Amino acid sequence: MFNMKKTISLLVLFLLPLIFVKPAFAIVDLEQAPKNIQLSPQNTGTTKLQIANPNIKPLSTAKPSKKQFNYENINQHQNKIKQGLQARYAYLYNISIQLQERIAARADAGEDMTKANNKLEEINQYLKDYLEDINNFENKIGEILTSETPGKIMPELRIAVKAVRTDLNAMRKILSDTVKLLITKEE
Secondary structure: OHHHHHHHHHHHHHHHHHHOOOOOOOOOOHHHOOOEEEEEEOOOOOEEEEEEOOOOOOOOOOOOOHHHHHHHHHHHHHHHHHHHHHHHHHHHHHHHHHHHHHHHHHHHOOOOOHHHHHHHHOHHHHHHHHHHHHHHHHHHHHHHHHOOOHHHOHHHHHHHHHHHHHHHHHHHHHHHHHHHHHHHHHO
């Protein structure tokens, strides 16, 4: 009885890790399997097996330089920041369009919407400022990616991002005030 438990526990101990190991020679995807196999004779009289698969690229042992790696990270990071800012701008812009339509509909119904309309018109300046500031942000990114010393340009980039965020916050405030004016008109 004791030997049986000991034997089973040893089998489990040694065989359990083998369950999770994937054989190195197994082909996972049949599309990655070699498509053309050719035999080519060499000058020595022997034949050499060549496997031609256009999807497989030779392994490169050269690592990217630290500078190149940093530029790739900077580019990825700035793309995330830029996408976030552009998504927020699109969101606020869509809200402003909806508010314009709502103001126009209520004005057609005979309500006095001059205060709300005037408040919403204030957003146009911030829309222009946003476009200038996002262009400035993109220019700073271009300077960083081409500069030998990107660390010196980073404070300017932070200022550019802060300017874009300030424009977006001002747009949000104007939209919020416009909604408040529309709500007070309903009551």
